[in-house]
Amino acid sequence: MKFRNTAAAAAALIFGATTAAHAATLDDVKRKGEVACVVSTSLAGFAAPDASGRYTGFDVDFCRAVAAAVLGDPNKVKFVPATTKNRFTVLNSGEGDILFRNTTETMSRDADLKLSFLPVNYYDGQGFLIRKSAGIKSATELGGASVCIQTGTTTELNLADFMRTNGIKYDPVPVETNEEALTNYEGGRCDVYTTDASGIAATRTGLDNPSAHVILPEIISKEPLAGAVRHGDDQWADIGKWVVNALINAEELGITQRNVKSKARKSGDNPKVNRLLGTEGGMGAMVGLDDKWAVRAISAVGNYGEIFERHIGKKTPLGLERGLNALWKDGGILYAAPIR
Amino acid sequence: MSAPQYAPGKHPDLPAPSTLAGPLAWVRANLLSSPSNITLTLLSLWFLWSVIPGALNWFFFDAVYSGENRAACRAAGEGACWAFIGEYLKLFTYGFYPEESRWRVNLAFVLMWLALVPILFDRVPHRKYGLYYAAAFPFIAGWLLVGGLGLAPVTTDKFGGIMLTLVVGVTGIAFSLPIGILLALGRSSKLTIIRVFCVGFIEFIRGVPLITLLFVASTMLSYFLPPGTNFDLLLRVLIMVTLFASGYMAEVIRGGLQAIPSGQTEAADALGLKYWQAMRLIVLPQALKISIPGIVNTFIGLYKDTTLVIIIGLYDPLGIGRAALANTSWIGLSTEVYIFVAIFFFVSCFAMSRYSLYLEDKLETGHKR
Amino acid sequence: MSEAAHAAMARRNPLARLWNDKESRQVIIQIISFVLIFAFFFMMVRNAVINLEAIGKDISLKFLWQPSSYDINQSLIEYSSRSSHFRAMIVGILNTLLVAVFGIALATILGFLLGISRLSKNWIINKMAYVYIEYVRNVPVLLHILLVHGMIINLLPLPRASLTIGDGAFLNNRGFFVPKPDFEPLFLAVAALFLGGVAFAFWFRKYARMVQDQSGKHYPVFWICLAAVAGVPLLAYFVLGAPITWEIPELQGFNYKGGMVLRPEFIALWLALSIYTAAFIGEIVRAGISAVDWGQNEAASALGITRGRTLHLVVIPQALRIIVPPLTSQYLNLTKNSSLAIAIGYMDIVATIGGISLNQTGREMECMALVLALYLVFSLLISAFMNWYNRRIKLVER
Numbered sequence A: 001m002k003f004r005n006t007a008a009a010a011a012a013l014i015f016g017a018t019t020a021a022h023a024a025t026l027d028d029v030k031r032k033g034e035v036a037c038v039v040s041t042s043l044a045g046f047a048a049p050d051a052s053g054r055y056t057g058f059d060v061d062f063c064r065a066v067a068a069a070v071l072g073d074p075n076k077v078k079f080v081p082a083t084t085k086n087r088f089t090v091l092n093s094g095e096g097d098i099l100f101r102n103t104t105e106t107m108s109r110d111a112d113l114k115l116s117f118l119p120v121n122y123y124d125g126q127g128f129l130i131r132k133s134a135g136i137k138s139a140t141e142l143g144g145a146s147v148c149i150q151t152g153t154t155t156e157l158n159l160a161d162f163m164r165t166n167g168i169k170y171d172p173v174p175v176e177t178n179e180e181a182l183t184n185y186e187g188g189r190c191d192v193y194t195t196d197a198s199g200i201a202a203t204r205t206g207l208d209n210p211s212a213h214v215i216l217p218e219i220i221s222k223e224p225l226a227g228a229v230r231h232g233d234d235q236w237a238d239i240g241k242w243v244v245n246a247l248i249n250a251e252e253l254g255i256t257q258r259n260v261k262s263k264a265r266k267s268g269d270n271p272k273v274n275r276l277l278g279t280e281g282g283m284g285a286m287v288g289l290d291d292k293w294a295v296r297a298i299s300a301v302g303n304y305g306e307i308f309e310r311h312i313g314k315k316t317p318l319g320l321e322r323g324l325n326a327l328w329k330d331g332g333i334l335y336a337a338p339i340r
Numbered sequence B: 001m002s003a004p005q006y007a008p009g010k011h012p013d014l015p016a017p018s019t020l021a022g023p024l025a026w027v028r029a030n031l032l033s034s035p036s037n038i039t040l041t042l043l044s045l046w047f048l049w050s051v052i053p054g055a056l057n058w059f060f061f062d063a064v065y066s067g068e069n070r071a072a073c074r075a076a077g078e079g080a081c082w083a084f085i086g087e088y089l090k091l092f093t094y095g096f097y098p099e100e101s102r103w104r105v106n107l108a109f110v111l112m113w114l115a116l117v118p119i120l121f122d123r124v125p126h127r128k129y130g131l132y133y134a135a136a137f138p139f140i141a142g143w144l145l146v147g148g149l150g151l152a153p154v155t156t157d158k159f160g161g162i163m164l165t166l167v168v169g170v171t172g173i174a175f176s177l178p179i180g181i182l183l184a185l186g187r188s189s190k191l192t193i194i195r196v197f198c199v200g201f202i203e204f205i206r207g208v209p210l211i212t213l214l215f216v217a218s219t220m221l222s223y224f225l226p227p228g229t230n231f232d233l234l235l236r237v238l239i240m241v242t243l244f245a246s247g248y249m250a251e252v253i254r255g256g257l258q259a260i261p262s263g264q265t266e267a268a269d270a271l272g273l274k275y276w277q278a279m280r281l282i283v284l285p286q287a288l289k290i291s292i293p294g295i296v297n298t299f300i301g302l303y304k305d306t307t308l309v310i311i312i313g314l315y316d317p318l319g320i321g322r323a324a325l326a327n328t329s330w331i332g333l334s335t336e337v338y339i340f341v342a343i344f345f346f347v348s349c350f351a352m353s354r355y356s357l358y359l360e361d362k363l364e365t366g367h368k369r
Numbered sequence C: 001m002s003e004a005a006h007a008a009m010a011r012r013n014p015l016a017r018l019w020n021d022k023e024s025r026q027v028i029i030q031i032i033s034f035v036l037i038f039a040f041f042f043m044m045v046r047n048a049v050i051n052l053e054a055i056g057k058d059i060s061l062k063f064l065w066q067p068s069s070y071d072i073n074q075s076l077i078e079y080s081s082r083s084s085h086f087r088a089m090i091v092g093i094l095n096t097l098l099v100a101v102f103g104i105a106l107a108t109i110l111g112f113l114l115g116i117s118r119l120s121k122n123w124i125i126n127k128m129a130y131v132y133i134e135y136v137r138n139v140p141v142l143l144h145i146l147l148v149h150g151m152i153i154n155l156l157p158l159p160r161a162s163l164t165i166g167d168g169a170f171l172n173n174r175g176f177f178v179p180k181p182d183f184e185p186l187f188l189a190v191a192a193l194f195l196g197g198v199a200f201a202f203w204f205r206k207y208a209r210m211v212q213d214q215s216g217k218h219y220p221v222f223w224i225c226l227a228a229v230a231g232v233p234l235l236a237y238f239v240l241g242a243p244i245t246w247e248i249p250e251l252q253g254f255n256y257k258g259g260m261v262l263r264p265e266f267i268a269l270w271l272a273l274s275i276y277t278a279a280f281i282g283e284i285v286r287a288g289i290s291a292v293d294w295g296q297n298e299a300a301s302a303l304g305i306t307r308g309r310t311l312h313l314v315v316i317p318q319a320l321r322i323i324v325p326p327l328t329s330q331y332l333n334l335t336k337n338s339s340l341a342i343a344i345g346y347m348d349i350v351a352t353i354g355g356i357s358l359n360q361t362g363r364e365m366e367c368m369a370l371v372l373a374l375y376l377v378f379s380l381l382i383s384a385f386m387n388w389y390n391r392r393i394k395l396v397e398r
Helices: A002-015 A025-032 A058-071 A087-092 A107-111 A154-165 A178-186 A197-206 A234-252 A260-265 A271-277 A293-301 A304-311 B022-031 B035-061 B070-076 B082-087 B089-094 B099-120 B127-146 B161-187 B192-207 B210-224 B233-259 B262-270 B275-312 B317-325 B334-367 C003-012 C014-020 C022-054 C085-118 C123-137 C141-155 C187-215 C221-239 C264-291 C294-302 C307-343 C349-361 C364-393
Strands: A035-040 A077-082 A115-124 A126-131 A146-150 A171-175 A192-196 A213-215 A223-230 C163-165 C169-172 C175-178 C180-183 C244-247 C250-252 C255-257 C260-262
Touching (some): A025 A035, A025 A058, A025 A234, A035 A058, A035 A087, A058 A077, A058 A115, A058 A234, A087 A223, A107 A115, A115 A234, A126 A154, A126 A197, A146 A154, A171 A178, A178 A192, A178 A197, A178 B317, A178 C141, A192 A197, A197 A213, A223 A234, A234 A304, A260 A271, A260 A293, B022 C123, B035 C123, B070 B082, B082 B089, B082 B334, B089 B161, B089 B317, B099 B127, B127 B161, B161 B233, B161 B275, B161 B317, B192 C022, B192 C364, B210 B233, B210 B275, B210 C307, B210 C364, B275 B317, B275 C141, B275 C307, B317 B334, B334 C123, C014 C022, C085 C307, C141 C307, C187 C221, C264 C307, C294 C307, C307 C364
Parallel strands (some): A146 A171
Antiparallel strands (some): A115 A223, C175 C260
16 A cells, blocks of 8 residues: 555656646746746856756756746756657657757747747857968868858758858868767867757867867857747746846846846836836736846846856856847847846 | 605606796797787887876876866876866766765665675575665665655756766666566567567667667657656656666577577466466576576666767766866866776776676586586 | 475365365466456556556557658658658668668677687787687677767878779778769679579589489589689679679769768778677687587598588588587677667667657657667568578488
8 A cells, every 4th residue: 555655645746747839838838836947968168067066057047037027036947858750759758848948949940840049049050170380371271171051050060051152162070969979079070060050169179289279260150049938928928028138138237146136126327227127117017027027037047148257157167258248338239128 | 876766756846847837938928929920019018008007197196186276287297187077076976965864875876786796696695585685776766865755856857977977877777677578578569560560669779870869759759748748858868778788688588588498388388378378487597597698798888878968958977077168267177077987987987797607607617518 | 384284274275275176276376477467467557558648648649650850861762851760760670681781791790700810829829819809799889989970080081182992992980982883784784694503503513412422423513603603793793894883982072072972970880890890700719610529520631521611511600500600690699689779869760760750749649669670670581591500501310
């Protein structure tokens, strides 16, 4: 009898609560007490478990921000690591509630794979990494080269298109993960490694002698990386969308992890800040949350700039420039819709 | 004339001449018996000489056991960088299991060995109760690892490393045997529909690679579940691995069933035993005994196949290794990871295959004429 | 329950009577199980339909005719990124078959060598084979593949420092480059002679066996067949003035161009699968040969049959009967294990239609169904062939 009880309890735990895949995800998340967030199995800087098994990274912080906004605790996230192959199924089947897995927004993914994309949180583009000793100055000189490329991503399609339009014959070497690509590139299996520019910068710093490698000037594609949710739940999509926008707006308005609490304590002079921090306007209720949703998100992970600098910015091993991802005021194209 | 005199037939046995016994004779008989043999011996010695010292140096003497990152390792020595494995050893063992609950994993591990004792050795006191306990073990371990009923729940996405390998391996082993027996009985059943179904199932399972089944589990199984329900990924993997192993198990056991003369079932019929009684009391004990080596081999295969879960994004030791390699300070040490994991699998599988040999020997004495 | 009570109940309840009768009970069980199985599958299909409808996806194979938009590095047929997904799938199938056939051939050779080494009287050879077999069998095949691949990439030189073998073959970590034959018309004659030689060899083997069965006369079958298959065509080749020109690979830019190439992914998968499967085949061969009764050897010696011929005519035919059935499952395993190609980026079925096509189109159902069906067909074909071969060498009982 005891065993039967145990088994039943275990089954209940393992099977998990039934989730209505297409109805109110928000209620569902609140009932479960955690946000199931689809992330990469491991991508340095964006999402990777550290030595104690805790997920950290740029994408991970967006997951935590959503959890903080919805549930009030940035740790109430269940990370669902997904490969390039099963990431959309995991989301569509209801196993994940939201996806932040450096995923390029494309029309077919939106319309055919039935995803709703959130605002872009990282503008990327596909570039090439090559040894300086090869003496190559442009991607159009790559005839006959072996090119390492991650499968299941838009990069392999971009590469095929680029090579075809330029009439270049090459030797694609498909790999599953960034780590494998690196092993192949460092071992000399490939002359060139192509992936998103952010990944290339990360990879280059990981090499024995970074200065012996150059990044070619060509950026052959647009890679707007964005979070995504399932089609069909507009309220949940709105929450995701406005959490991302709130983090970007916070940077624009000078609200940081450190000062958000004090600014939110009472209404200030700047109505934009007030609306964001919930001291006026009642914006939270519009998406089914309370007024302090953005305060919690920002105090959990900081504003967009802080997240960027913490995981992938200048001081990290990746050492990425803000570039396109600077605010529109600073010469970038990060232009979040206003909260009003 | 100092040699003592012996009566005829009383001379003590002399040692064999040194050309027939002793190390020299052994060398001559086993290594240098013919010109071709001499050539082979020399070639092999040369091969061993050129491989072993380098391998040992890399592995032990030039290896680095402590260091902060890869650069420190490379600076300290030419050999393997075991510091990396050391740094991630906990992750390799427990995966992402919460630190404060790891005693539960340890306890389950100890309980597993306790459960194995009555299964592995037949001269254990109170073996019957031991076997009851062993049958209950998977559920006890499941409760310990997953939690609930007084223990803090731990979600299965925290499972990883060697612990995950053991969870998948032990579950597969524990459940594939009974399912395999049922399938084997079904396949040799007189009931057409059941037989056809079992044959179809077994042939399907044996006809496709495990990773395609795992892909099915990870990419499309959720479409076949009632709308709104959701299986845990690990559970789906466990189901697939178990079904896969049962297909092979069924064939092993069918071999055992076929080796039992039909006189045995006929005798059981004559005694008025029902089908299940005949199977349980007469046929299966004999059939299973014959198929034990095959069963253990299937277990070993299943255990090795647990590495494939990495392909659908679970963190077995190989997966942990790869995740660790994505850490920029350790990048590029894949050989160390592969060798470490290879040693782990070698030790456990070799132990299992030794046990299988021991059983084979034990069983053979019973049947020798 | 007493007999009488039983009978009384059966009279009252016709259902119980049906259940107590063995024949009808079997029918009932079958009907119930059929209904259960059918209901199970019906539920699954129904769920799938509902689920797919809910997210607005359909099931259709139309995507197979869309351009695939990705490149494949190793293709036995013409393929470009403008070709259809269907063609990509064919490329994948051919690549799987290629590595399976090569792997089976090498694994068989290695396995027989290992099996014989395990029976060798030479202690070192014997123990080396033992260590090899135990190591290889007890480590997962995925690890072998990754290790061999890592070794090829890290230990072999870069293209500029290639190892040169003979005049026209080059080995580096981009692959093994060999000259490509360019056939001239006269070569047709050589090819025809070769085919004729093969046909002759088949016929002659049969004929020689018949003669031996009837008269005991023994022909040197192997040498005559070798002469017919290789000797005559080779002679003709040189007499006709070597009608093949070789296209030698040349180092150009990043890598060698021209010639034929075995890519490192192919070599790694091929070697890893072969050394893994060979360990199992080695054990099978050892078991098979040692299962042949020693008395058979002694009887052959007593009849004055030479050692070599004993092996050929007495031991091996008997050992084969024991070896072939487990050998079949090893061949099947090798073919199925080739699906692990995906770990190192060899473009087989799983990597093309079950990998990139699946990812890029999002058609999980259709792609996985195709992959499963293809592997099933392969398995059935291999078992059918090996069953046929097994029947052929089976002991004919009189």
